[in-house]
Amino acid sequence: MEVSSLTYEKIIEQKIAELAIDKAPGQLYEPLRYILSIGGKRLRPQLIFIANALFEENIEDCAYAALAVELFHNFTLIHDDIMDNAPLRRGNPTVHEKWNINTGILSGDAMLVVAFAQINKIKSARIREIYDVFNTTAIEVCEGQQFDMNYENQDAVSIDDYLEMIRLKTAVLLAGSLKIGAILGDASDENCKKIYLFGENLGMGFQLMDDYLDVYGDPEKFGKQIGGDIISNKKTYLLLSALDKANTADKAELDQWISAKNPDNKAKVKAITEIYTRSGIDQLSLKKMNDYYNKAYALLEEIHVPEHKKSQLKDFADLLSKRIQ
Amino acid sequence: MEVSSLTYEKIIEQKIAELAIDKAPGQLYEPLRYILSIGGKRLRPQLIFIANALFEENIEDCAYAALAVELFHNFTLIHDDIMDNAPLRRGNPTVHEKWNINTGILSGDAMLVVAFAQINKIKSARIREIYDVFNTTAIEVCEGQQFDMNYENQDAVSIDDYLEMIRLKTAVLLAGSLKIGAILGDASDENCKKIYLFGENLGMGFQLMDDYLDVYGDPEKFGKQIGGDIISNKKTYLLLSALDKANTADKAELDQWISAKNPDNKAKVKAITEIYTRSGIDQLSLKKMNDYYNKAYALLEEIHVPEHKKSQLKDFADLLSKRIQ
Numbered sequence: 001m002e003v004s005s006l007t008y009e010k011i012i013e014q015k016i017a018e019l020a021i022d023k024a025p026g027q028l029y030e031p032l033r034y035i036l037s038i039g040g041k042r043l044r045p046q047l048i049f050i051a052n053a054l055f056e057e058n059i060e061d062c063a064y065a066a067l068a069v070e071l072f073h074n075f076t077l078i079h080d081d082i083m084d085n086a087p088l089r090r091g092n093p094t095v096h097e098k099w100n101i102n103t104g105i106l107s108g109d110a111m112l113v114v115a116f117a118q119i120n121k122i123k124s125a126r127i128r129e130i131y132d133v134f135n136t137t138a139i140e141v142c143e144g145q146q147f148d149m150n151y152e153n154q155d156a157v158s159i160d161d162y163l164e165m166i167r168l169k170t171a172v173l174l175a176g177s178l179k180i181g182a183i184l185g186d187a188s189d190e191n192c193k194k195i196y197l198f199g200e201n202l203g204m205g206f207q208l209m210d211d212y213l214d215v216y217g218d219p220e221k222f223g224k225q226i227g228g229d230i231i232s233n234k235k236t237y238l239l240l241s242a243l244d245k246a247n248t249a250d251k252a253e254l255d256q257w258i259s260a261k262n263p264d265n266k267a268k269v270k271a272i273t274e275i276y277t278r279s280g281i282d283q284l285s286l287k288k289m290n291d292y293y294n295k296a297y298a299l300l301e302e303i304h305v306p307e308h309k310k311s312q313l314k315d316f317a318d319l320l321s322k323r324i325q
Numbered sequence: 326m327e328v329s330s331l332t333y334e335k336i337i338e339q340k341i342a343e344l345a346i347d348k349a350p351g352q353l354y355e356p357l358r359y360i361l362s363i364g365g366k367r368l369r370p371q372l373i374f375i376a377n378a379l380f381e382e383n384i385e386d387c388a389y390a391a392l393a394v395e396l397f398h399n400f401t402l403i404h405d406d407i408m409d410n411a412p413l414r415r416g417n418p419t420v421h422e423k424w425n426i427n428t429g430i431l432s433g434d435a436m437l438v439v440a441f442a443q444i445n446k447i448k449s450a451r452i453r454e455i456y457d458v459f460n461t462t463a464i465e466v467c468e469g470q471q472f473d474m475n476y477e478n479q480d481a482v483s484i485d486d487y488l489e490m491i492r493l494k495t496a497v498l499l500a501g502s503l504k505i506g507a508i509l510g511d512a513s514d515e516n517c518k519k520i521y522l523f524g525e526n527l528g529m530g531f532q533l534m535d536d537y538l539d540v541y542g543d544p545e546k547f548g549k550q551i552g553g554d555i556i557s558n559k560k561t562y563l564l565l566s567a568l569d570k571a572n573t574a575d576k577a578e579l580d581q582w583i584s585a586k587n588p589d590n591k592a593k594v595k596a597i598t599e600i601y602t603r604s605g606i607d608q609l610s611l612k613k614m615n616d617y618y619n620k621a622y623a624l625l626e627e628i629h630v631p632e633h634k635k636s637q638l639k640d641f642a643d644l645l646s647k648r649i650q
């Protein structure tokens with residue numbers, strides 16, 4: 001049975017709809033329904049099915065794993081939004097904004113436990129491996145969030161520090177989702193390892209593209225405010241590279257904008273974007289991103305399954321990597 | 326091999342010491358070490374060993390389960406302390422007070438994941454049952470905390486509502502710990518069910534005693550401020566029973582103290598304690614508590630193992646239930 005990614009999306013939405021979270025206390029469960037209802041691309045759960053399709057198909061187990069990963073991802077969004085003091089998520093009020101911080105904390109906790117409860121419904125004999133991937137990924141995502149918060153108040157952040165942070169905060173969950181799909185397809189250890197590394201590189205490229213699009217994206221398509229990272233002085237790959245590579249005058253101007261109290265944000269975005277461009281940071285970002293994507297594609301080649309089986313995963317990777325091209 | 330409860334405590338402390346949580350980012354892991362280092366009676370992990378000793382001894386698996394349960398319990402303390410805005414825990418600054426709220430949220434999250442990671446080290450073939458107990462218990466504890474928060478701002482709380490809340494918030498974790506120990510001893514489903522119910526009743530009695538001691542306890546022995554629940558208008562079994570059973574004059578006085586802005590706390594504690602006493606609420610509480618303890622002891626009788634094996638669990642129950650007698 002060949003199942004298109006559209007069908008995967010339907011399975012995921014059905015699993016979310018089936019979640020028995022309409023019980024008391026409503027104050028605990030309503031935020032779960034809410035955060036799941038305001039959208040999201042369901043990238044991570046889809047990756048489970050797509051990776052699984054390379055090997056022995058196991059839709060039923062994948063559906064539980066997919067739900068677990070989507071619940072986990074949304075748990076991190078609820079708690080991260082509290083920590084980042086974010087008022088909006090996907091254009092809607094964040095959970096702590098719509099309710100309050102306590103509701104955000106406790107509903108997030110419940111969501112994480114509900115995620116774990118889905119894993120236990122998986123019938124595969126390799127259940128312990130699934131738990132291992134899930135646990136390791138979950139703790140790494142926490143570590144990534146901690147580094148991200150640390151770097152906000154830390155003067156010297158190296159580019160390597162930053163790359164390790166986005167690996168933990170973003171890439172490992174894509175990689176882990178793919179690996180879980182592969183394990184559920186009874187893939188060899190070698191193939192599981194390869195698909196994990198593929199996902200890690202894909203995730204790195206994905207985050208670097210997000211950083212790039214935050215500055216150079218089309219406001220219509222990007223869905224977020226262009227220049228948001230610049231306004232908030234977020235230490236992205238672009239800013240850290242500019243601080244490293246710009247000439248003395250540009251670096252001084254950059255430092256001035258960063259330390260300015262109440263700057264004109266529109267002027268700040270324009271000026272820093274110009275510094276990035278004339279310092280070649282846009283091209284450097286694209287190159288770094290493409291390095292990761294190329295490494296991902298090379299790893300995909302090394303996975304030992306018939307080539308025709310890889311088309312869906314390639315299409316998915318193309319979709320992610322071609323967002324700007 | 327007969328192992329005394331002192332040895333269990335040593336195993337638990339050793340497992341805590343072995344936890345590899347001295348890695349980066351320190352900001353994430355230091356609060357875990359801190360909350361585990363400021364004490365606690367380790368009741369829940371001990372219950373795992375003690376329940377297990379009724380059946381086939383499995384110290385190694387119990388040690389992981391015990392660590393998981395202690396980590397889970399401490400995770401709830403970190404997050405509950407944020408939600409309750411509590412400055413002190415076991416006489417020391419709470420995590421969010423010592424660091425900040427974000428650190429409390431994220432370290433708590435990490436602690437919950439680390440708890441789950443311990444479960445996966447259990448070798449027993451009945452691992453899925455362990456996860457089921459752990460997941461169910463964890464979600465119920467979240468529900469209990471939510472009900473507890475709801476009741477703070479809710480005018481009409483029935484005694485049944487309150488009992489269900491403390492069942493979820495406190496009793497199920499004692500019950501779940503016992504059941505996990507029994508499963509790891511390969512106990513029959515019937516025995517697992519009985520020991521769970523034993524723990525639930527023990528837990529109910531334990532919490533009702535806490536409520537009682539908060540008013541009538543010996544300040545030297547209780548370890549917390551006497552009258553704390555009265556000062557904060559906490560809807561305990563005593564207050565709810567008094568609102569239900571006191572005569573019209575006493576009820577009016579009670580209402581007055583509850584709604585008073587900035588009352589003299591010492592006078593408030595004295596007056597409400599007197600109302601409790603002359604309405605017979607102290608005796609009613611002790612009776613309710615003893616009902617639960619008696620039910621627990623009766624359930625212990627029904628567990629099908631040689632009687633001499635039950636002495637350790639009985640001693641433990643005696644220790645909990647005799648705190649005031």
